[in-house]
Amino acid sequence: xxxxxxxxxxxxxxxxxxxxxxxxxxxxxxxxxxxxxxxxxxxxxxxxxxxxxxxxxxxxxxxxxxxxxxxxxxxxxxxxxxxxxxxxxxxxxxxxxxxxxxxxxxxxxxxxxxxxxxxxxxxxxxxxxxxxxxxxxxxxxxxxxxxxxxxxxxxxxxxxxxx
Numbered sequence: 001x002x003x004x005x006x007x008x009x010x011x012x013x014x015x016x017x018x019x020x021x022x023x024x025x026x027x028x029x030x031x032x033x034x035x036x037x038x039x040x041x042x043x044x045x046x047x048x049x050x051x052x053x054x055x056x057x058x059x060x061x062x063x064x065x066x067x068x069x070x071x072x073x074x075x076x077x078x079x080x081x082x083x084x085x086x087x088x089x090x091x092x093x094x095x096x097x098x099x100x101x102x103x104x105x106x107x108x109x110x111x112x113x114x115x116x117x118x119x120x121x122x123x124x125x126x127x128x129x130x131x132x133x134x135x136x137x138x139x140x141x142x143x144x145x146x147x148x149x150x151x152x153x154x155x156x157x158x159x160x161x162x163x
Contacts, residue, residue, distance in 0.1 A: 011104055018098075019044065020040045022092050023040035026092065027039070027043060027085050030088055032081035035081070046086075048102050053135075062079055062082075090103075102134075109138040109141060112142060118142070120142050125139055125153045127155060
């Protein structure tokens with residue numbers, strides 16, 4: 001929050017109920033999305049774990065990505081529909097001047113990589129199995145050591161309940 005607020009001003013955050021409603025509308029407005037993703041909770045999980053969670057910005061990258069650990073496979077046509085719903089969701093957030101926590105984290109990563117925000121002498125992470133790729137990259141960007149020697153990440157893949 002501090003990194004984004006420092007560079008862009010205080011972000012207008014949506015709550016989870018608002019997010020669910022926006023996702024429902026995005027699915028309804030996107031041909032094939034309802035069949036591909038089966039509801040706003042599944043779309044939210046796909047965004048959190050795969051799309052924003054891995055910092056994807058292009059459909060081509062999403063189509064090429066292995067989605068291991070996601071349970072159900074998505075064919076290319078289903079991924080295209082999901083991506084279409086995602087783009088509608090993101091456009092609605094932009095139109096409203098709002099964001100959610102997943103995209104706030106993604107924006108913080110972009111800004112941190114561009115030199116914004118504080119850096120720390122050490123970054124220690126526990127329960128790292130619950131972080132997305134974007135979260136791990138953001139934490140690495142906050143370590144001031146050039147070779148990440150002061151970044152310690154501890155996690156247990158057997159306990160992973162999130163991405």
